[in-house]
Amino acid sequence: MFLSILHRYVLLELLRVFLLALTAITAxxxxxxxxxxxxxxxxxxxxxxxxxxxxxxxxLPFTIPTTTLFAVAVVYGRLAHDNEITAxxxxxxxxxxxxxxxxxxxxxxxxxxxxxxxxxxxxxxxAFKRAVLEDIQELLYAKLRRDLRFQQPGVNYSIFVKEVQxxxxxxxxxxxxxxxxxxxxxxSAREAELDVSLERGEVExxxxxxxxxxxxxxxxxxxxxxxxxxPLPANWATRQPRARELxxxxxxxxxxxxxxxxKRRQRAIVDKYGHFVHSxxxxxxxxxxxxxxxxxxxxxxxxxxxxxxPALSASCFFFVLIGCPVAVWFHRRDYLSAFxxxxxxxTVIYYPLVMFGINLAKEGNIEPHLILWAGDAVLGLIxxxxxxxxxxx
Numbered sequence: 001m002f003l004s005i006l007h008r009y010v011l012l013e014l015l016r017v018f019l020l021a022l023t024a025i026t027a028x029x030x031x032x033x034x035x036x037x038x039x040x041x042x043x044x045x046x047x048x049x050x051x052x053x054x055x056x057x058x059x060l061p062f063t064i065p066t067t068t069l070f071a072v073a074v075v076y077g078r079l080a081h082d083n084e085i086t087a088x089x090x091x092x093x094x095x096x097x098x099x100x101x102x103x104x105x106x107x108x109x110x111x112x113x114x115x116x117x118x119x120x121x122x123x124x125x126x127a128f129k130r131a132v133l134e135d136i137q138e139l140l141y142a143k144l145r146r147d148l149r150f151q152q153p154g155v156n157y158s159i160f161v162k163e164v165q166x167x168x169x170x171x172x173x174x175x176x177x178x179x180x181x182x183x184x185x186x187x188s189a190r191e192a193e194l195d196v197s198l199e200r201g202e203v204e205x206x207x208x209x210x211x212x213x214x215x216x217x218x219x220x221x222x223x224x225x226x227x228x229x230x231p232l233p234a235n236w237a238t239r240q241p242r243a244r245e246l247x248x249x250x251x252x253x254x255x256x257x258x259x260x261x262x263k264r265r266q267r268a269i270v271d272k273y274g275h276f277v278h279s280x281x282x283x284x285x286x287x288x289x290x291x292x293x294x295x296x297x298x299x300x301x302x303x304x305x306x307x308x309x310p311a312l313s314a315s316c317f318f319f320v321l322i323g324c325p326v327a328v329w330f331h332r333r334d335y336l337s338a339f340x341x342x343x344x345x346x347t348v349i350y351y352p353l354v355m356f357g358i359n360l361a362k363e364g365n366i367e368p369h370l371i372l373w374a375g376d377a378v379l380g381l382i383x384x385x386x387x388x389x390x391x392x393x
Contacts, residue, residue: 106320321383
């Protein structure tokens with residue numbers, strides 16, 4: 001009965017601190033990321049608020065482990081600081097039974113993150129990316145309003161303006177280069193408007209009252225207005241979802257598709273050359289090998305994403321494994337120091353190890369499941385060592 005009451009008490013404290021901290025930390029991160037996205041894209045306030053529900057799920061795999069560690073550090077740190085753990089131990093209760101409620105919290109926190117990765121997070125990430133580019137016309141005007149110019153890699157035209165008033169561009173200089181001939185056309189106009197058509201994948205540019213100058217020196221005066229279409233940037237008009245935007249089922253299907261693509265490319269190379277050569281030099285010269293290289297790279301990217309999701313989900317449990325003993329050891333100090341003492345090594349060791357593993361796995365240098373669980377394995381070994389020392393002393 002005593003243990004049941006004790007466990008309920010600790011568990012309720014953990015849940016209370018966890019929920020409060022999760023709300024606060026998630027809200028802060030979402031606010032920071034939205035401000036950064038708004039500054040980068042020049043989004044209006046209305047678009048920013050629409051993005052909030054789409055950004056929250058993507059934050060949970062990072063905020064839930066951190067919040068779990070924070071809850072464990074605060075609750076067990078306070079229990080140790082108030083000598084409640086000492087009192088319970090004096091009643092003959094082992095320290096392991098006092099720490100016991102923290103481990104189910106770690107497992108319970110890992111499980112929803114794993115479930116969110118199945119469907120919710122990939123779909124929310126994909127919807128977020130699409131929402132940013134959904135109103136491309138507003139995005140285009142926002143970039144011009146912020147930077148007073150529009151230039152994109154791979155686009156053969158640029159737009160410079162002096163001022164933007166609503167939909168009117170004032171003091172416009174439009175430059176377009178012909179990729180085949182190298183000829184350049186420069187148009188200076190008093191004002192202009194842009195009309196985006198996603199169906200056609202182009203922008204209708206309407207210039208009023210200006211002058212057109214071609215590379216051969218010819219000049220054309222624009223008395224009234226002149227309109228002509230230019231293509232949208234390729235990554236705006238048609239955007240392929242990345243691996244992190246695919247559900248687990250879609251990842252598996254895409255992976256099978258890439259494996260089939262590799263086999264087809266390999267057979268084509270054997271049929272063409274009589275043997276399979278996979279060298280960096282031939283990769284540069286031969287289109288078949290280059291496409292095979294892209295298929296292999298895509299396969300490793302998909303495998304890395306598939307392996308990363310359960311590994312990141314399980315981190316909640318390993319954070320608890322470290323947080324519990326450290327919080328008890330910090331009983332004579334501010335119990336928030338226990339959180340800092342745990343989180344700083346995790347920031348320095350765990351997350352860099354995860355990022356290093358992701359980069360290695362995407363390049364195909366190591367098996368993704370092996371390297372991406374290395375961070376959890378390191379935390380597990382450290383946590384078990386700390387628990388052993390705590391029980392021993």
